[in-house]
Amino acid sequence: MERRPHVVIIGGGFGGLSAARALARAPVNVTLLDRRNHHLFQPLLYQVATAALNPSDIAYPIRGVLATQKNARVLLANALAIDVEARHVVLDDGALDYDFLVVATGATHSYFGKDWAKIAPGLKSIEDALEIRRRVFLAYEAAERESDPVAQREWLTFAVVGGGPTGVELAGALGEIGLHTLAHDFRSIDPTQVRVVLFEGQDRVLGTYPPKLGAAAKASLEKRQVDVRLQTLVTAIDDRGVTVKCDGKEERIGTRTVLWAAGVQASPLAVSLGAPRDRAGRVEVHPDLSIPGHPEVFVIGDLAKMLNPDGTQVPGVAQGALQGGKHVAKLIIAEVRGKAVRPRPAFRYHDKGNMATIGRASAVVATKRVAIHGLVAWLMWWAVHVMFLVGFRNRVFVMLSWAWSWLTFTRGARLITGDIGSLPAVRTIGADGTVLLPVTASTVSLDAVSSAPRS
Amino acid sequence: MERRPHVVIIGGGFGGLSAARALARAPVNVTLLDRRNHHLFQPLLYQVATAALNPSDIAYPIRGVLATQKNARVLLANALAIDVEARHVVLDDGALDYDFLVVATGATHSYFGKDWAKIAPGLKSIEDALEIRRRVFLAYEAAERESDPVAQREWLTFAVVGGGPTGVELAGALGEIGLHTLAHDFRSIDPTQVRVVLFEGQDRVLGTYPPKLGAAAKASLEKRQVDVRLQTLVTAIDDRGVTVKCDGKEERIGTRTVLWAAGVQASPLAVSLGAPRDRAGRVEVHPDLSIPGHPEVFVIGDLAKMLNPDGTQVPGVAQGALQGGKHVAKLIIAEVRGKAVRPRPAFRYHDKGNMATIGRASAVVATKRVAIHGLVAWLMWWAVHVMFLVGFRNRVFVMLSWAWSWLTFTRGARLITGDIGSLPAVRTIGADGTVLLPVTASTVSLDAVSSAPRS
Numbered sequence: 001m002e003r004r005p006h007v008v009i010i011g012g013g014f015g016g017l018s019a020a021r022a023l024a025r026a027p028v029n030v031t032l033l034d035r036r037n038h039h040l041f042q043p044l045l046y047q048v049a050t051a052a053l054n055p056s057d058i059a060y061p062i063r064g065v066l067a068t069q070k071n072a073r074v075l076l077a078n079a080l081a082i083d084v085e086a087r088h089v090v091l092d093d094g095a096l097d098y099d100f101l102v103v104a105t106g107a108t109h110s111y112f113g114k115d116w117a118k119i120a121p122g123l124k125s126i127e128d129a130l131e132i133r134r135r136v137f138l139a140y141e142a143a144e145r146e147s148d149p150v151a152q153r154e155w156l157t158f159a160v161v162g163g164g165p166t167g168v169e170l171a172g173a174l175g176e177i178g179l180h181t182l183a184h185d186f187r188s189i190d191p192t193q194v195r196v197v198l199f200e201g202q203d204r205v206l207g208t209y210p211p212k213l214g215a216a217a218k219a220s221l222e223k224r225q226v227d228v229r230l231q232t233l234v235t236a237i238d239d240r241g242v243t244v245k246c247d248g249k250e251e252r253i254g255t256r257t258v259l260w261a262a263g264v265q266a267s268p269l270a271v272s273l274g275a276p277r278d279r280a281g282r283v284e285v286h287p288d289l290s291i292p293g294h295p296e297v298f299v300i301g302d303l304a305k306m307l308n309p310d311g312t313q314v315p316g317v318a319q320g321a322l323q324g325g326k327h328v329a330k331l332i333i334a335e336v337r338g339k340a341v342r343p344r345p346a347f348r349y350h351d352k353g354n355m356a357t358i359g360r361a362s363a364v365v366a367t368k369r370v371a372i373h374g375l376v377a378w379l380m381w382w383a384v385h386v387m388f389l390v391g392f393r394n395r396v397f398v399m400l401s402w403a404w405s406w407l408t409f410t411r412g413a414r415l416i417t418g419d420i421g422s423l424p425a426v427r428t429i430g431a432d433g434t435v436l437l438p439v440t441a442s443t444v445s446l447d448a449v450s451s452a453p454r455s
Numbered sequence: 456m457e458r459r460p461h462v463v464i465i466g467g468g469f470g471g472l473s474a475a476r477a478l479a480r481a482p483v484n485v486t487l488l489d490r491r492n493h494h495l496f497q498p499l500l501y502q503v504a505t506a507a508l509n510p511s512d513i514a515y516p517i518r519g520v521l522a523t524q525k526n527a528r529v530l531l532a533n534a535l536a537i538d539v540e541a542r543h544v545v546l547d548d549g550a551l552d553y554d555f556l557v558v559a560t561g562a563t564h565s566y567f568g569k570d571w572a573k574i575a576p577g578l579k580s581i582e583d584a585l586e587i588r589r590r591v592f593l594a595y596e597a598a599e600r601e602s603d604p605v606a607q608r609e610w611l612t613f614a615v616v617g618g619g620p621t622g623v624e625l626a627g628a629l630g631e632i633g634l635h636t637l638a639h640d641f642r643s644i645d646p647t648q649v650r651v652v653l654f655e656g657q658d659r660v661l662g663t664y665p666p667k668l669g670a671a672a673k674a675s676l677e678k679r680q681v682d683v684r685l686q687t688l689v690t691a692i693d694d695r696g697v698t699v700k701c702d703g704k705e706e707r708i709g710t711r712t713v714l715w716a717a718g719v720q721a722s723p724l725a726v727s728l729g730a731p732r733d734r735a736g737r738v739e740v741h742p743d744l745s746i747p748g749h750p751e752v753f754v755i756g757d758l759a760k761m762l763n764p765d766g767t768q769v770p771g772v773a774q775g776a777l778q779g780g781k782h783v784a785k786l787i788i789a790e791v792r793g794k795a796v797r798p799r800p801a802f803r804y805h806d807k808g809n810m811a812t813i814g815r816a817s818a819v820v821a822t823k824r825v826a827i828h829g830l831v832a833w834l835m836w837w838a839v840h841v842m843f844l845v846g847f848r849n850r851v852f853v854m855l856s857w858a859w860s861w862l863t864f865t866r867g868a869r870l871i872t873g874d875i876g877s878l879p880a881v882r883t884i885g886a887d888g889t890v891l892l893p894v895t896a897s898t899v900s901l902d903a904v905s906s907a908p909r910s
Binding site: 055061074145 | 523531
């Protein structure tokens with residue numbers, strides 16, 4: 001039996017999966033490695049974090065995607081390093097030889113050297129999203145129990161660092177949770193008094209979009225009780241608040257919940273490739289997406305610094321990874337069929353446009369030709385995101401979840417799982433509404449609360 | 456303002472929530488305490504464990520249930536003890552006074568004094584269900600990587616201890632995961648060779664159902680590759696298998712995944728009530744469900760040993776808890792309205808029947824009048840379970856998930872979250888199908904695997 005070339009793909013994100021699928025009919029054996037058993041539709045991850053969707057609505061088993069692709073196998077494994085000379089991938093418990101390698105392990109958070117990872121979680125995995133969800137909904141529980149008005153205000157304040165698409169989408173959803181989702185659920189606090197503060201270092205949000213859309217997004221956020229702070233840098237974060245600097249002046253904002261949507265850093269696996277990298281750790285690939293000296297090794301997606309033939313940079317979005325995956329699959333097929341041309345064709349990114357959503361009936365869409373915001377943009381956002389979800393079931397369930405949330409103003413997935421941690425001391429309330437134990441000085445009468453009219 | 460009596464309810468399960476809702480129009484203040492923010496529809500928890508449903512399909516925020524009930528407040532809190540003389544509930548950070556107390560904290564697993572909790576997880580919470588799901592789907596990943604055929608067999612063998620409804624439902628679902636869900640997803644293993652072993656100490660499964668239904672369930676399980684071992688006691692569990700005793704003979708069954716569905720133990724909060732308890736820790740309540748000497752304290756649901764007026768025991772099912780909650784709410788309303796009679800009316804359980812499902816188109820239903828199994832029973836099971844779910848959204852989504860799974864033989868929620876732990880060493884496969892590193896002795900050629908025909 002003739003030996004088929006072995007293509008190893010590391011990473012089951014948009015890039016890796018699109019490369020694997022594009023190799024379906026090629027005379028190669030494909031092994032796709034991932035640390036997780038699921039492909040994640042990252043553009044909707046913030047909706048899991050904000051309880052609008054379930055984890056499995058936006059995640060799909062990688063095995064399921066490739067089940068019928070006979071030339072592909074999936075391995076749940078952790079790639080530690082790549083030995084480009086020996087042509088094998090070192091796993092934590094073995095190694096895999098390759099003829100062609102596609103590295104698509106993406107990026108992780110960057111805290112610019114600060115030790116803020118625990119106090120200000122970012123949003124890259126399902127676990128991240130569930131942790132953010134836990135913190136957000138526990139903050140309301142804590143506020144309900146809190147008797148110190150300053151601390152209560154801190155629990156009802158949410159800070160988001162970074163005004164890119166993820167930060168904008170998170171901030172908008174956090175505002176709507178207080179304004180709509182939880183509006184009637186509490187007795188001691190009024191969730192509609194929520195305050196979200198969004199910090200952005202540049203002079204507008206959505207910096208990669210046309211300026212008029214940044215302004216529209218800002219206005220739309222402000223309607224959702226988001227306080228947008230531009231040209232503001234975070235200088236310190238602790239468990240009671242954030243210190244920021246704007247125009248040379250320092251300010252302190254009290255909050256118990258800080259979410260990180262600022263920097264990204266390429267996955268550390270890139271180091272072992274020995275190829276040049278930029279400051280964010282991305283591999284500086286050749287125009288064909290291979291690395292210097294190793295035409296059999298390709299890097300795609302967020303891990304690569306991909307340039308268009310005109311020198312512009314390919315943005316770190318799903319489309320860039322998807323198109324990169326298809327490009328390298330074509331090159332590999334040409335090589336194994338003996339039809340390769342030299343020099344190899346360069347990768348050219350087709351910008352299909354960018355979109356971000358701020359909340360109910362509010363989104364921004366930017367393509368080469370149009371820059372719109374409002375309801376029409378939101379409908380476009382909706383249609384495109386449903387269309388690109390992997391798996392028909394996911395498409396149907398996401399559509400229905402959204403329709404449901406939209407009609408009822410609720411969110412279906414607002415579970416707190418994991419540790420409930422330490423909440424503020426309970427106001428000790430006697431049967432007659434008086435304080436029984438001196439846990440805190442102030443208290444609220446149950447009678448007063450339960451008979452007070454609520455809007 | 457007149458002081459309203461304060462009713463404290465501990466536990467947001469079927470019992471606590473039904474009591475709270477039944478008090479909606481009563482002139483009382485209700486405080487419902489729970490350690491979790493969600494009510495859990497436990498009868499469907501095994502479907503989360505086996506990836507057919509999402510956590511939020513069967514869990515509903517307690518605040519959401521009581522949002523519009525003006526006389527009720529919800530507190531996320533951990534009740535440590537009850538001081539029946541001082542009439543207050545001790546929390547980990549305060550205390551709550553009551554005029555009436557309803558204790559409905561349910562039951563937890565009992566390992567009969569053995570140290571098996573870590574090695575054989577049970578199924579009571581969302582976290583439990585996700586842990587079982589993680590273990591089940593990781594077992595297939597491990598089997599795919601395993602080169603030792605004995606160990607591979609162990610990974611593909613699942614043991615369930617306990618042949619009550621939970622054990623039967625879990626075992627049936629585990630069989631179907633291998634037979635249908637994952638049938639085509641792997642390359643080195645054949646998931647349809649799955650083996651499930653169900654251990655039951657009695658001489659039939661579903662011991663509380665009519666014998667003919669136990670026999671039907673057993674036959675139905677065997678069609679799903681479940682090996683039903685009756686009159687068999689588990690004597691040891693370790694990380695490579697289970698030792699059982701049947702007819703005085705010991706046997707060892709190799710497995711890496713053991714699930715516990717055997718004993719339950721009443722929640723330890725009962726101890727502080729000072730009332731008599733049975734061997735399983737349940738409080739022996741008066742016929743009106745109050746405890747001796749304290750007509751203002753009621754215990755309901757799995758925490759109580761509830762007897763009917765004819766001396767028969769109320770089964771530990773959702774209906775028992777629901778009806779108990781309504782009963783005590785009525786008694787409390789009569790007391791506060793000054794219309795109470797002495798002696799108080801006794802609780803009387805109305806048995807609406809029991810049902811359990813084994814798998815696709817297979818269930819058993821037992822009421823006073825009928826004992827049926829098969830497709831009709833399954834349709835009844837389906838309708839009743841959807842009907843009793845809290846929240847319209849949950850009903851719709853569960854119905855759709857089931858319809859989807861039924862039509863496609865897939866399961867929508869087969870994510871592995873959390874730690875992937877240590878899997879077997881990867882077979883080290885060279886590009887030409889030979890072993891590269893001496894990780895293990897045997898290996899599988901990629902060419903051989905990917906070109907082999909699969910059914």
